[in-house]
Amino acid sequence: MADPDQSDIGGEPKLRFRNDEPHEEPAVTLDSFLGQSNATAVRLESDEDARALLPHIDRLALVEVAFPKFRDGRGYSAGRILREAGYTGELRAQGDVLVDQIPLMLRCGFDSFAPEASVDAKTLAEALSRYTAVYQKAADARRPVWALRHG
Amino acid sequence: MYKYDEYDQAIVDARVEEFRDQVRRRLAGEISEDQFKPLRLMNGLYLQLHAYMLRVAIPYGTLNATQMRMLAHVARKYDKGYGHFTTRQNIQYNWIKLDEAPDILAELATVEMHAIQTSGNCIRNISSDQFAGAAADEVEDPRPWAELLRQWSTFHPEFTYLPRKFKIAVIGAEEDRAAVKLHDIGLQLHRNDAGEVGFRVFVGGGMGRTPMVAPVIRDFLPKADFLSYMEACLRVYNRYGRRDNIYKARIKILVHEIGAAEYARQVEEEWAHVKTLGLDAPAAEFERIAAFFAPPAFETGLSDTIDRSDPDFAVWLDQNVSAHKAPGYAVVTISLKPTGGIPGDATADQIDLMADLAERYSLDELRITHAQNVVLPHVRKADLYAVWQALDASGLAAPNLDLIGDIIACPGLDYCALANARSIPLAQKISQRFAATQHDLGELKLKISGCINACGHHHAGHIGILGVDRKGVENYQLLLGGSAAEDASLGRITGPGFDEDGVVDAIERAVDTYRSLRTEGERFLDTYRRVGMAPFKEAIYG
Ligand code: SF4
Numbered sequence: 001m002a003d004p005d006q007s008d009i010g011g012e013p014k015l016r017f018r019n020d021e022p023h024e025e026p027a028v029t030l031d032s033f034l035g036q037s038n039a040t041a042v043r044l045e046s047d048e049d050a051r052a053l054l055p056h057i058d059r060l061a062l063v064e065v066a067f068p069k070f071r072d073g074r075g076y077s078a079g080r081i082l083r084e085a086g087y088t089g090e091l092r093a094q095g096d097v098l099v100d101q102i103p104l105m106l107r108c109g110f111d112s113f114a115p116e117a118s119v120d121a122k123t124l125a126e127a128l129s130r131y132t133a134v135y136q137k138a139a140d141a142r143r144p145v146w147a148l149r150h151g
Numbered sequence: 152m153y154k155y156d157e158y159d160q161a162i163v164d165a166r167v168e169e170f171r172d173q174v175r176r177r178l179a180g181e182i183s184e185d186q187f188k189p190l191r192l193m194n195g196l197y198l199q200l201h202a203y204m205l206r207v208a209i210p211y212g213t214l215n216a217t218q219m220r221m222l223a224h225v226a227r228k229y230d231k232g233y234g235h236f237t238t239r240q241n242i243q244y245n246w247i248k249l250d251e252a253p254d255i256l257a258e259l260a261t262v263e264m265h266a267i268q269t270s271g272n273c274i275r276n277i278s279s280d281q282f283a284g285a286a287a288d289e290v291e292d293p294r295p296w297a298e299l300l301r302q303w304s305t306f307h308p309e310f311t312y313l314p315r316k317f318k319i320a321v322i323g324a325e326e327d328r329a330a331v332k333l334h335d336i337g338l339q340l341h342r343n344d345a346g347e348v349g350f351r352v353f354v355g356g357g358m359g360r361t362p363m364v365a366p367v368i369r370d371f372l373p374k375a376d377f378l379s380y381m382e383a384c385l386r387v388y389n390r391y392g393r394r395d396n397i398y399k400a401r402i403k404i405l406v407h408e409i410g411a412a413e414y415a416r417q418v419e420e421e422w423a424h425v426k427t428l429g430l431d432a433p434a435a436e437f438e439r440i441a442a443f444f445a446p447p448a449f450e451t452g453l454s455d456t457i458d459r460s461d462p463d464f465a466v467w468l469d470q471n472v473s474a475h476k477a478p479g480y481a482v483v484t485i486s487l488k489p490t491g492g493i494p495g496d497a498t499a500d501q502i503d504l505m506a507d508l509a510e511r512y513s514l515d516e517l518r519i520t521h522a523q524n525v526v527l528p529h530v531r532k533a534d535l536y537a538v539w540q541a542l543d544a545s546g547l548a549a550p551n552l553d554l555i556g557d558i559i560a561c562p563g564l565d566y567c568a569l570a571n572a573r574s575i576p577l578a579q580k581i582s583q584r585f586a587a588t589q590h591d592l593g594e595l596k597l598k599i600s601g602c603i604n605a606c607g608h609h610h611a612g613h614i615g616i617l618g619v620d621r622k623g624v625e626n627y628q629l630l631l632g633g634s635a636a637e638d639a640s641l642g643r644i645t646g647p648g649f650d651e652d653g654v655v656d657a658i659e660r661a662v663d664t665y666r667s668l669r670t671e672g673e674r675f676l677d678t679y680r681r682v683g684m685a686p687f688k689e690a691i692y693g
Contacts, residue, residue, distance in 0.1 A: 071272065073312025077389050080309055084428060086163065100173075100190060107308035126172065130165050133158040135302040137430050140307070145158040145302070146432040151437065 010061035015113040015124075016090075017106065023062040023090055041096075050078035057087045063108070067095035076108045083109035099123050103131070109139035152215055152516065153241050153298050153443045155263045162305065163260045165373070166267055169294040170194050172255035177529050178321060185408075195250055195269030200568050203247040205271040208260060211279035211297040212240030212519040214264075218516055219340020219506035221262045226499040229255050236487060236495040238280050238559055238608060239318070240519040241269055249270075267305060272313045274304035274385070278320040278526045279326045281518040285482050287474040289442065291348050293323035294442040296377065299455045300434060304376050310385045313390035315400035317385070318357075322429055326680060330521060330635035332356045332365045333611055335402045336384060343371050350377065354384060354414065355406030356639075358605035362638045363403040366411035368418065376422075378431045382421035387414065446477075447514045449527060457532050464539050466590070466603060467550035472535065481535060483513075483527040484520065485542060486549040486557060491579050491584040494560045495523030504545050512538050521635075522551070522559055522596075554589040555662070556582045563641065564625070565603030570601035572618025572625035573651075580655050583663070592662055595675045596634075611635035612660065615642040616654060627654040631687055632679050643684060646692055657691045664690040 016022065027035070027043040042048060043108060053060065055101035060091075063082060065075040078089055090112050093105050097115040102124060105113070137144045155163070158383040170190075177187040191197075195206035207222070214222075222242055226234045228250050230244040247255070259265055268275055277297045301318060304310070320329045321558055323340040331337025337353035356365030372380055391409075393399045405414045406414045455478060459465040462668045463690030473482040485505060488494050497505070505525055509517045513527035520526060524551070530538055542548040551557045558581060561567065578599055585592070596614030602619075609615030615630035626648040633642030649657055662675065664687050669678045679687065 069640055071312055072394060073272075073310070073314075074390055074394075076309045076312065077386050081601075086426070087224040098186075098189075102307040104306070104311055122178075127169075131162060132165070133161050133308070134308075135162070135305050136307055137428070144432075148158065149156070150433055150435045 007080050008040050014115060015119065016101070017111040018090060022089075025062070027062060027064045042074075044078055046074045046078075050081045053082065053087075054085050057082070057085055060087065062092065063087070063089065064092040064114075065094055067097050068102060070096040070098050072096075075105065079105065079108040079110050079138045087111045097129055102125050107134070107138040107140045107142065152213060153210075153294075153440065158261075158654060159302075160263070162265070163263070165261050166194075166252065168255045168263060170256055172652065174249060176356075189271070191252075193268065193271045193273065194252075194256070195266035196247070196249075196566070197270060199566055201244065201254065201566070202245065202353070203249055204243055204245050204566065205241045205247045205252060205255060205458075206241050207239070207264060207266050208269050209242060209264075209274040209519050210239050210282050210301050211277055211283070211294050212521075213283070213294060214243075214519070215515045216506040216510040216515050216517070218264055219509065221259060221264065223499040223502035223506065224253055225258065227504065229596055233496055233498045233652060234496065235518050235562065236523045238521050238523060238561075238606065239276060240281070240521055241276055242519070243562075245562070260416070269401045270316070271311075272315050272317075273311045274300075274307060274313075274317045274319065274608050277301050278306070278318070278329055278334075278521060280322040280324060281484075281520040281526045282328060282473065282482055282528065283323060283518075284386075285475045285477075285480075286324050286326075286328075288326055289324045289476065290342055290445050291323045292441075293321040293338075293340055294444050294607050295437060296338070296350075296374075297321045297435060298440050299378070300381070303432075307385075310389060313385070313389055314394050315397070315402075317388075317402070319381075323638065327635075327637040327639070329518070330608070330611065331640070332639040333358060333362075333608070334365065335476055336381070336680075337365055341371075347373070349373050349433070352380070352384075354418075355403040355411065357401050357403040358610050359401065360398055360603045360609055361404065361407075362603070362605065362610040362641045363407060364641065365403070366406065367405075368411055368415040374437070375434065376426060378424045379428070380418070380422055382417045382430055382531075383425045386425070388422055389419045391417075396503045398456075413523070414524050428502060434508055448518075449477040449480060449529070450531070451478075451530055451676055453533065455479055456530060457535060461536070462539055463543075463550075467548055468535065469541055470550040470554070470590075471552045479532055481530050483530050483535070483538060484552045485525040485526050485527065485547050486551050487547075488551060488557050488582065489546055489549045490556060491583050493575050494558050494578050497525075501547055504541065504547070508538055508541060510525075522557060524557070551589055553594045553596065555585045555595040555614075556589050556594055558582060558597045558599060559612070559656065560599040561601050561607035563599070563607075567601060568607075569604060570618065571620040572601050572627060574599045574601040574607055574618060575617065577618075577654070578629065579594075580651065581658060584655055584659065588662075592665070593674055595662070596631075597658075608635060609633070610640070610641045612642060613679070614658060614676070621648065624650075626650065629654055629657055629661075631684065634676060645684070645688055660690045662688050 353365035518526035564570035600607035630642030
């Protein structure tokens with residue numbers, strides 16, 4: 001896993017697990033994205049359907065998914081749905097994103113984070129390295145335990 | 152029984168270290184109680200009225216003697232010398248100190264146990280039939296599937312912040328001993344017309360303030376697609392389950408609001424996609440797990456004769472011993488409901504004794520039941536008398552399985568911060584009142600909840616009791632006609648509530664009514680279903 005780039009570029013994203021340059025264009029709402037043929041960055045609210053983006057995946061470079069409360073887990077499904085459809089651009093989790101949630105979000109395909117509260121770098125590093133094995137196949141490259149067991 | 156390999160152990164050990172660090176951050180003041188709460192809840196640690204409560208998972212209710220002894224050790228060293236077995240086949244300790252909780256988890260991990268996902272809005276501990284692998288009426292042992300589910304659901308990245316908690320039960324028999332239709336997902340292994348074994352899938356059952364019996368959303372799910380189908384069921388719920396109102400957030404409300412057919416359609420659509428992602432574990436993995444649950448080496452040529460000359464033993468034998476699939480063996484249920492006792496409680500010494508008996512007489516296996524009892528699944532009939540004597544000497548031979556004294560009760564106001572009324576003292580009074588007559592009353596499942604959250608399954612009791620708060624005074628509503636078994640149904644409220652003594656009297660009038668109306672072989676529930684509420688209501692309030 002790449003080291004997160006913690007440099008604070010324009011206030012967000014605060015944590016980035018990608019090597020490409022951050023996307024310049026600001027994210028627009030889903031409605032305006034669907035109404036414009038040239039937008040390349042979109043923000044998805046937690047009650048919006050990620051599948052609405054699937055016909056436009058090729059022109060998308062940034063999808064920002066809102067997490068209004070840490071308890072609201074809809075964005076985890078949104079992330080996976082986009083990755084399962086082949087989206088390779090930046091997938092950002094923004095909002096009430098807690099340090100203990102970041103490892104799960106990475107597994108759901110998120111690769112950049114804009115948490116509202118500050119994230120302690122040491123706690124995050126520990127959280128990211130803690131679990132050496134995972135039980136499920138998800139949107140990341142990790143091989144589940146059942147695959148390791150049966151080589 | 153399942154044995155951890157290096158991966159399983161590493162995951163549980165990592166969890167202990169993670170939790171130790173979280174507790175350290177909390178005790179050092181680095182995080183507030185608000186920030187700590189979701190973290191401790193994911194580890195089964197609740198802040199209750201008097202202390203912390205720790206809920207330890209007993210996956211699908213199966214454990215061995217070493218694990219059982221560890222539960223006794225935790226009770227002795229970290230609690231007040233007892234533990235409380237719950238309706239979800241787990242154990243709770245009610246007097247835990249926060250700074251000791253990580254040590255408890257570390258000790259549990261040494262015997263392949265944990266408290267992972269015993270609370271929080273995630274997939275909870277998987278429950279199952281306590282007679283799995285022993286029952287005479289079984290199509291197939293459900294526990295390998297339950298273990299596969301345990302692994303799949305552990306730290307599932309997409310389903311750890313669901314709208315609400317999520318409970319799954321798996322059974323492999325026609326008789327439903329695990330209340331599958333009252334779970335968020337209930338799975339029943341059965342054989343289809345082509346002779347293949349697969350799952351019948353029930354979704355959207357539950358208790359709480361809006362009880363529902365789950366509809367079937369798929370009659371036959373092939374085994375190979377098991378996990379991807381679960382993934383689809385959960386994804387539809389995670390995306391569309393209500394998050395605006397905590398009381399409407401369980402999957403039962405979603406299924407009810409859009410209808411079972413529409414929910415099933417959405418699942419099928421999602422599944423068509425999810426199935427292509429390669430999420431299902433290979434058959435080899437299922438076989439690896441299933442090998443741990445291969446039938447133990449039952450002795451052959453054993454006698455089926457039992458000496459019934461001790462009358463007290465004979466009463467217990469008839470009530471608490473069930474048919475086993477292997478000749479010469481029987482299934483023993485140890486009732487944790489002695490007359491006047493606290494349902495589901497066991498002392499450390501009793502837990503140790505049950506562990507000893509399991510090791511000596513039950514091929515090192517124990518089960519916990521959703522009715523808060525303990526099972527010795529594989530006892531030779533020739534050993535039953537010795538087992539009974541040992542139990543009797545420790546106050547564990549109450550011969551009341553499935554009788555009115557075999558009460559399910561939640562912790563209620565004695566422990567629970569959400570309670571409106573006490574459950575335990577009421578259970579004790581009822582158990583005393585009917586101790587002498589319970590055998591004549593036959594099967595009669597009585598269930599008590601201390602508030603509308605229904606942890607005591609009152610909706611599913613042949614007789615149910617719900618504690619409510621009436622202008623600051625504890626008050627009890629009485630329900631009749633519920634069932635958690637294969638004939639699942641929800642109880643109906645009789646009418647105005649009662650005080651503690653009043654509700655015991657009302658139950659007495661209800662069972663007297665049953666006695667006067669029953670026909671040969673009819674249980675309380677059967678009579679109620681035949682004659683309806685009216686005669687009971689008249690007797691209770693008339
Ligand atoms: S039913 Fe209510 S009182 Fe009883 S344990 Fe559940 S929340 Fe507590």
